[in-house]
Amino acid sequence: MDQFYLDNAALYRTLVKALKPTPSPNTVDAATETTSPDMVVGARIRPLLGEDVAAGFPCAVFPRTGQKSVVDIHDLYNHPRGRPILKSFKYQVDSLFDSQTTTEEIYGNLVAKLVSFAWHGGIGTLFAYGQTGSGKTFTVNRLEQLVAGTLMDGTLEGQRKVYFTIIELAGSSAYDLLNSRKPISILEDSFGVTQLAGAEEHCAQGRAEVMDLIERASSFRQTAPTLKNGASSRSHGICRIRIKNLSADSEGMLYLVDLAGSEAARDVVAHGADRMRETRDINMSLSVLKDCIRGKVMADALELGGGPMSKQRKPHVPFRQSALTKVLKHVFDPASSRACKTVVIACINPSLGDVGPSKNTLRYAEMLRVVRPKTEEIQLVAVSPPTGANAPATDSKAMQGQLGLATRACSRNLSPNDAELPFKKRIRPGMVVSWFPAPEVCSVLGLLEEDVKLAVVLCPAGAVSKPVKDALGNLVNPEDDRHADSEDDSADGHARYLCALIVPGLMARAYELNLWRQTVIPLGMMEKEVILQYDSGTRYYYISA
Numbered sequence: 179m180d181q182f183y184l185d186n187a188a189l190y191r192t193l194v195k196a197l198k199p200t201p202s203p204n205t206v207d208a209a210t211e212t213t214s215p216d217m218v219v220g221a222r223i224r225p226l227l228g229e230d231v232a233a234g235f236p237c238a239v240f241p242r243t244g245q246k247s248v249v250d251i252h253d254l255y256n257h258p259r260g261r262p263i264l265k266s267f268k269y270q271v272d273s274l275f276d277s278q279t280t281t282e283e284i285y286g287n288l289v290a291k292l293v294s295f296a297w298h299g300g301i302g303t304l305f306a307y308g309q310t311g312s313g314k315t316f317t318v319n320r321l322e323q324l325v326a327g328t329l330m331d332g333t334l335e336g337q338r339k340v341y342f343t344i345i346e347l348a349g350s351s352a353y354d355l356l357n358s359r360k361p362i363s364i365l366e367d368s369f370g371v372t373q374l375a376g377a378e379e380h381c382a383q384g385r386a387e388v389m390d391l392i393e394r395a396s397s398f399r400q401t402a403p404t405l406k407n408g409a410s411s412r413s414h415g416i417c418r419i420r421i422k423n424l425s426a427d428s429e430g431m432l433y434l435v436d437l438a439g440s441e442a443a444r445d446v447v448a449h450g451a452d453r454m455r456e457t458r459d460i461n462m463s464l465s466v467l468k469d470c471i472r473g474k475v476m477a478d479a480l481e482l483g484g485g486p487m488s489k490q491r492k493p494h495v496p497f498r499q500s501a502l503t504k505v506l507k508h509v510f511d512p513a514s515s516r517a518c519k520t521v522v523i524a525c526i527n528p529s530l531g532d533v534g535p536s537k538n539t540l541r542y543a544e545m546l547r548v549v550r551p552k553t554e555e556i557q558l559v560a561v562s563p564p565t566g567a568n569a570p571a572t573d574s575k576a577m578q579g580q581l582g583l584a585t586r587a588c589s590r591n592l593s594p595n596d597a598e599l600p601f602k603k604r605i606r607p608g609m610v611v612s613w614f615p616a617p618e619v620c621s622v623l624g625l626l627e628e629d630v631k632l633a634v635v636l637c638p639a640g641a642v643s644k645p646v647k648d649a650l651g652n653l654v655n656p657e658d659d660r661h662a663d664s665e666d667d668s669a670d671g672h673a674r675y676l677c678a679l680i681v682p683g684l685m686a687r688a689y690e691l692n693l694w695r696q697t698v699i700p701l702g703m704m705e706k707e708v709i710l711q712y713d714s715g716t717r718y719y720y721i722s723a
């Protein structure tokens with residue numbers, strides 16, 4: 179894929195330059211959205227580094243002018259019958275920091291509030307998330323120093339004792355970075371409190387001592403180089419600061435978490451089975467973290483609204499499923515009555531060479547924002563460049579190879595010849611279609627009228643000779659459908675297909691497949707083929723074209 183981007187870098191620049199930045203009328207400004215005040219999702223775009231520029235990769239990530247906290251990513255896709263085309267993807271966060279923003283400004287905007295919250299007895303947590311080489315360690319290291327400065331310089335009101343513990347989690351193992359990387363254990367005591375057994379807690383006496391601790395921990399952080407970043411962290415780094423108020427006998431907590439890089443599969447290919455396993459573990463723990471953050475924020479929102487209604491399920495917060503979330507039990511346990519505030523900074527490498535992971539990082543960031551679903555709209559802008567006699571020919575086979583994993587995680591039919599036929603002539607199992615059910619069908623199926631209706635084709639309805647019921651006990655293929663002759667019917671548009679519903683996820687542009695919610699859809703009700711791409715980080719599908 180890198181070679182494809184490099185070969186087409188000049189075309190990419192031309193296409194991006196020709197784009198007209200028209201703000202979408204459907205875009206919701208972050209300021210007008212209803213998100214949890216206790217959960218802020220920011221994104222930091224790092225500058226293009228000398229090595230990115232030297233490699234020839236253009237910038238692919240652009241903060242949108244005129245729309246606060248919206249970022250566009252323009253990606254280049256191979257086209258089977260012409261030159262590559264540009265597609266644009268829009269992401270919304272709560273606070274966006276461009277490549278000129280300093281860590282000091284980010285501290286002032288997002289982190290200083292967490293410090294004062296923890297100083298007054300709350301639990302503040304900061305996560306830096308992002309693909310490898312995107313600037314997580316760069317950001318967290320400096321933030322640790324700034325936090326330490328504030329805590330130690332005496333400007334905060336009152337007297338506190340401040341204790342530092344800095345650990346590293348690699349898979350299910352944990353190490354004390356302030357004690358020569360000695361192995362420690364994560365245990366739950368009989369009161370249900372997570373203990374870092376064996377880790378030393380340092381009572382900080384002054385600013386210089388804390389800076390020294392931070393420096394020491396950072397030099398012990400285990401790293402193994404990836405293709406992308408020569409000094410990559412393949413582990414989660416957690417700085418825990420306990421702030422004890424002796425006069426009130428209470429304590430606050432501040433966690434600064436430098437998450438392991440979400441490494442792209444293509445980088446792993448060059449390494450061995452151990453690295454594959456390591457990457458799988460990291461991705462798993464990041465996925466559990468996402469479920470915990472969302473679950474906790476939603477549980478808090480329900481609590482504030484007077485508890486779950488009779489039909490609402492209490493959100494599940496699976497904090498016991500990974501070592502990382504076990505350590506952060508204070509933050510996630512729904513049974514905990516402690517006040518929590520969380521800030522996530524999604525770190526982005528703006529290079530076109532890293533555009534896939536950047537999209538994943540921003541999708542993950544969007545997943546963490548708990549926005550009311552009714553304000554969410556599908557917003558995907560596909561921009562086709564002009565084609566002409568001078569358009570370079572592309573080798574579609576070579577391109578499929580370059581697309582590699584992305585293509586396999588996609589609902590697209592891999593036979594390029596089929597693309598010539600109208601979609602109704604090439605219906606196949608696994609094809610995703612948009613359709614337009616009548617309002618009464620929507621209400622039976624529990625679909626909202628304003629949502630885009632998607633379904634995946636399973637088989638011709640006539641292929642199922644027995645009655646089929648969905649998980650709710652509803653018959654989905656009545657007698658008429660079972661005897662339909664799909665060959666003849668397809669000619670006049672009367673064929674019917676057994677399909678499973680694809681329904682909107684909890685955030686904008688995300689969908690989930692409900693295989694258990696089946697229905698029969700007549701060909702005439704199908705509108706067009708829709709290509710979905712699966713994102714393993716968020717475990718949702720996204721419309722790709």
Ligand SMILES: Nc1ncnc2c1ncn2[C@@H]1O[C@H](COP(=O)(O)OP(=O)(O)OP(=O)(O)O)[C@@H](O)[C@H]1O
Pocket residue numbers: 223224225227308309310311312313314315316317407409410411412437438439440525
């Ligand atoms: N805002 C920035 N300004 C200048 N350089 C930056 C910035 N952010 C990151 N860098 C540089 O980018 C490189 C990668 O950054 P860093 O090591 O922090 O990435 P990372 O996301 O922690 O990667 P990994 O997950 O592999 O550990 C480093 O050389 C760092 O100095």
